[in-house]
Amino acid sequence: MSAATATPPRARPRPSTWSRTSATGRALLTTVLATGVTTFMFLPLLALHLSAAGTPVGRVGLLIGLLSLCGQGFSVISGLLVDRVGARATTTAGFGCRIVGYLLIAAGGPALVPGIAAVGIGGSLLVLSVKARLVTEAAAHDDTRGMLALRSTFGNVGVVLGPALGAVAYPLGFDTILAAAVLSHLVLGFHLTFLTKDEANAEAKNEAKNEADDGPAAPHPPHAADRRPAPERTAAPGRRGPTVLFLAAVAYWAIYSQLNSVIPLTAKTLTGSTAAISVVFTLNGALVLLCQYTLLRRFLGHLPPRTLLTAGFAAFALAYLALLPHAGWLSLLLFTVPATLAEMLIGPSLDELAVTTAPRRRTGRALGLLGLAGAVGSPLGAGLGTHLLQSLHGGPGVWLTITTTAALAAGACLLLPRTAR
Structure with a gap:
């Protein structure tokens, strides 16, 4: 041939x-x-x-x-x-x-x-x-x-x-x-x-020891793997990068906290069943277990984390819009799928951006700030969500407010630094 x-x-x-x-x-x-x-x-x-x-x-x-x-x-x-x-x-x-x-x-x-x-x-x-x-x-x-x-x-x-x-x-x-x-x-x-x-770490220590014993290593031709852009670190993100990332994490936990505060009450109102929230969490858990790894590594592995983060907040906006028609089980199921997609995209992308934009010796601090964002966002979101639900009597204003918050967070994610994949 x-x-x-x-x-x-x-x-x-x-x-x-x-x-x-x-x-x-x-x-x-x-x-x-x-x-x-x-x-x-x-x-x-x-x-x-x-x-x-x-x-x-x-x-x-x-x-x-x-x-x-x-x-x-x-x-x-x-x-x-x-x-x-x-x-x-x-x-x-x-x-x-x-x-x-x-x-x-x-x-x-x-x-x-x-x-x-x-x-x-x-x-x-x-x-x-x-x-x-x-x-x-x-x-x-x-x-x-x-x-x-x-x-x-x-x-x-x-x-x-x-x-x-x-x-x-x-x-x-x-x-x-x-x-x-x-x-x-x-x-x-x-x-x-x-x-x-x-x-x-052991490999890095051995290389440092060998260099100390034998002097600086001679330059060698780049291996194929070395010619790819390294995603583990990016150019300095400037002052706004960490701030925007922290605020995005606060917004994520504030919106996610509605699953534990507002959505259980809304699920009962929509369906008349106290078991409805169990269906939401069961479907959510099954989708995450079956799809998250394959989705992020095989199908979306070529996309930068900033894009995934933006798409995740957009999915949150769609999820809460699905509650506007107040269509019983249909609204609840249409909410669960994009809300789970948002969870699958946002959590790992926040971690990835934290570790790829932080200096090597400050990885722990960067991840710690994301944890602090959870400590701020979760009670803040739960408190504001239940207050809105009570004051607006579960009307469309609740879902429009949360949708607007998610859309603003999606737009803010575009201010994050670009990272190579």
């Missing part, structure tokens, strides 16, 4: 993120799954446990709020620790803090408040440090987006499995759930502290 008529070889499919991840990266992803399961075994049942122990309802609310405040509000300090003392040491501290917290909660009495605070702070340390280590693992393979999407998928598996396992274990006693959390954290903490190494 002549060269002119020869069929060009078919390009090999890109290996999956899991198959390219080191043993340490896989252990970190397993940690995301296991801590997600134990957290959501524990969290939905905490209020029931406190009430059964005779805690007044008002104090139960304050204790649940303390857990959330320590988890998200501590994120900036967690990010600083990641940058200053290292992600590995911060991971170990997070496991230790959570184990102590669970034990204090089991003790009850005066130990309850510091125990809940320790669980929240430990969770913040774990989330930030594990995410930073996964980003470092992914950078060696030019697969930051795939890793962030895979991490989100593993986390959502924990969100789905945790409440079910918690419901099964609860008849055995709340201490059984706490014991499972402590045991899993001991095993994972020991493994990540003593039995694994951060391969990307």
Whole structure:
């Protein structure tokens, strides 16, 4: 066969993120799954446990709020620790803090408040440090987006499995759930502290040692992988970049918080069924688990994160517009699909922009600021949303206000720096 008529070889499919991840990266992803399961075994049942122990309802609310405040509000300090003392040491501290917290909660009495605070702070340390280590693992393979999407998928598996396992274990006693959390954290903490190494960091240290011993390395011809634009870092974003990114994250959490505050009430009004919100969350979870990784890595992998962020907020705007006709189950289902698409696009894109625009030694701080945005946006959005719902009696003004907010956030995302893919 002549060269002119020869069929060009078919390009090999890109290996999956899991198959390219080191043993340490896989252990970190397993940690995301296991801590997600134990957290959501524990969290939905905490209020029931406190009430059964005779805690007044008002104090139960304050204790649940303390857990959330320590988890998200501590994120900036967690990010600083990641940058200053290292992600590995911060991971170990997070496991230790959570184990102590669970034990204090089991003790009850005066130990309850510091125990809940320790669980929240430990969770913040774990989330930030594990995410930073996964980003470092992914950078060696030019697969930051795939890793962030895979991490989100593993986390959502924990969100789905945790409440079910918690419901099964609860008849055995709340201490059984706490014991499972402590045991899993001991095993994972020991493994990540003593039995694994951060391969990307070890490689960098070896290169630095070799250069110190042998002098600067001789220049070498660029490998094919080196000729591609590196997405892991971009040009300096200027002063407006971090500010716009932080405000976009606040807007995301403010809009997303409606799923826990306004939408449950609206779902019952639209359908007359208290089970309607369960349908929304079940469909939302199934779509995220089945579609997020494939969507972000295979179908939208060529698009810059700024574009995905803009599209995500536009999807939020469409979702809340679907509630305007007040068409019962149809409106609710038409809301759920674009709202889930927005969740799938915005969360990982915020993380990707944070780690690709921040200086290398400030990755933890950048991720910590996104956590702080959640601490600001979630209560702000929930409070304003329920106020609008009450004052406007669930009329179209509620959905037009949220839609306008999402549209403004989409426009603001166009001010973010461009990043190469």
